[in-house]
Amino acid sequence: MEQALKSSVWRTVGLSPVNCGRWWWGVRYCSTWEQRPPPFAPPAAGGDEEGPPRGRNGSGQLPPPALPEVSRAVADSCASHEGLAPQRQPPPWHKSYERGARQAAPANREPWSSREGGFSKARKRLERKPLSIERTKGSEILFGIAPCSLALSQSRRDLFRLFLKESSGSRRLVTSEFVLQATARGVPVHHVKRRELDALCRGQVHQGVCLEATPLRFKSLEEAEKPDLGDEESPNRQLIWLVLEQIQDPMNLGALLRSAYFLGVDRVVTSQRNSCPLTPTVSKASSGAMEVFDVYSTDDLRSFLKAKTAEGWEVVGTVSKPEDVENVPVISCLAFRWNKPVIIVIGSEGDGLSLETQLLCHRMLAIPPGRALHPGIESLNVSVATGILLHSICSQKLRHGD
Incomplete structure (x- = not known):
C-alpha cells in the first residue's frame, strides 16, 4: 500500500524515485501532521450534521482524498526555501535556533561571552603592565x-x-x-x-x-687647552680636531663620535647652541665610544676658530654642493694635503655650515660622487660624509708614520 502511494506521488509531481527519498519524508511528515485533529478541538456533539462544514463552501461535501492533499504538500515543499521539505522551526538545541535567538536579542544587550572576553583582556593587560621602578633623582x-x-x-x-x-x-x-x-x-x-x-x-x-x-657633560675648551695633553702638543705630531656646528640628531652625533674615535681624531668640539646633548641614545649610537672619548663644547664657535687660526691651525670646512660656496676655494677631499694641525668643521644636517663659519675657513672640502646624481639625492648623511672625509685625511697621517 505504501509503495503504491509512493508511485502515485511520483507520477503526480513528475519526479523519479532516485530524487524523492528526502521528499517522501517531507510528504509523510506533512500528511501525518495535517491528518491529526487539533490538540484542543472539542468533539462534535451531534454527529456530522452538527459539526463544522466539511466542504470548502459549507455544502457538506466530503473532503478531498488523501492523494491530492499529499500532492499539495509536495508542491508546497517545492516552493519552500530549501526545495526539499517544508520549513519548520528548528529544535532548541540546533545551531540555527541559537543563531536566530542571538539575532532576535535586543541590540543593547551584550552577550555574556563577549563581556567575559573583555574581562579576560583587561586582566591580561594588567598582568603585562610593567612594575614601576623609581629612578634616583638626577640619574x-x-x-x-x-x-x-x-x-x-x-x-x-x-x-x-x-x-x-x-x-x-x-x-x-x-x-x-x-x-x-x-x-x-x-x-x-x-x-x-x-x-x-x-x-x-x-x-x-x-x-x-x-x-x-649620572649623565655625562661636555667638557669646556679651557680643559682642552690645558698643557696635560702629553705628546699631542709635540711639534712633530699632526693634530686633527673635529668641530660640529649644530648637530641635532642624537643618532648622527653618536655615529660621528664613533667614527672620530675609530679614525684617530684628537678632539671633538661642538657648539652649545642648537646642538644635541650627550644622552644615552648618543652613547648607544656611538657603541659606547662616548664613554671613553672626551667631547668638548663652546658657546662661541667663531671666536674659537679665529683663535686657532691665529695659533697656526688650518680651518677646513665641508660642503655638499660646491656651487653654493662663495669667496672660499673648494677642492676634492682626495686632493687635500696637510702638514700642520687641522680643524675639520661639519655643518648641521639640514643647512650645513652657516655663512659666517664658511668665511672663517681657509678651504672647503667636497666628496666627488661616483655617478650623475638624481635631483633630491645629491648629498650624503652627515655622519657618513664625515666618516669619508676623516678617512681620507687621517690615512695621510698614517702614511707619514704617526
Whole structure:
C-alpha cells in the first residue's frame, strides 16, 4: 500500500524515485501532521450534521482524498526555501535556533561571552603592565651591552644600579660578566623581566642590559687647552680636531663620535647652541665610544676658530654642493694635503655650515660622487660624509708614520 502511494506521488509531481527519498519524508511528515485533529478541538456533539462544514463552501461535501492533499504538500515543499521539505522551526538545541535567538536579542544587550572576553583582556593587560621602578633623582638610564660595559669599566659616571634581563642559555656568560663588573664597582644588580627593561629605556634596544648612572657633560675648551695633553702638543705630531656646528640628531652625533674615535681624531668640539646633548641614545649610537672619548663644547664657535687660526691651525670646512660656496676655494677631499694641525668643521644636517663659519675657513672640502646624481639625492648623511672625509685625511697621517 505504501509503495503504491509512493508511485502515485511520483507520477503526480513528475519526479523519479532516485530524487524523492528526502521528499517522501517531507510528504509523510506533512500528511501525518495535517491528518491529526487539533490538540484542543472539542468533539462534535451531534454527529456530522452538527459539526463544522466539511466542504470548502459549507455544502457538506466530503473532503478531498488523501492523494491530492499529499500532492499539495509536495508542491508546497517545492516552493519552500530549501526545495526539499517544508520549513519548520528548528529544535532548541540546533545551531540555527541559537543563531536566530542571538539575532532576535535586543541590540543593547551584550552577550555574556563577549563581556567575559573583555574581562579576560583587561586582566591580561594588567598582568603585562610593567612594575614601576623609581629612578634616583638626577640619574639617567644607559642601555645596550657596549655602553653599559664601558661605563662600568670607566670612572666618569656615578653608578647606582644595574638591571639585567632574567635569562638562561647563551646569555648567561654575558650576564655573569656584567655581574662581575658591577660587583667590582659596588653597584647593586637587579634581575628583572624584559618588560621592566623596556619601560626603563622607553622601548629602546637595550639588549637585556640597563644601567642607572649620572649623565655625562661636555667638557669646556679651557680643559682642552690645558698643557696635560702629553705628546699631542709635540711639534712633530699632526693634530686633527673635529668641530660640529649644530648637530641635532642624537643618532648622527653618536655615529660621528664613533667614527672620530675609530679614525684617530684628537678632539671633538661642538657648539652649545642648537646642538644635541650627550644622552644615552648618543652613547648607544656611538657603541659606547662616548664613554671613553672626551667631547668638548663652546658657546662661541667663531671666536674659537679665529683663535686657532691665529695659533697656526688650518680651518677646513665641508660642503655638499660646491656651487653654493662663495669667496672660499673648494677642492676634492682626495686632493687635500696637510702638514700642520687641522680643524675639520661639519655643518648641521639640514643647512650645513652657516655663512659666517664658511668665511672663517681657509678651504672647503667636497666628496666627488661616483655617478650623475638624481635631483633630491645629491648629498650624503652627515655622519657618513664625515666618516669619508676623516678617512681620507687621517690615512695621510698614517702614511707619514704617526
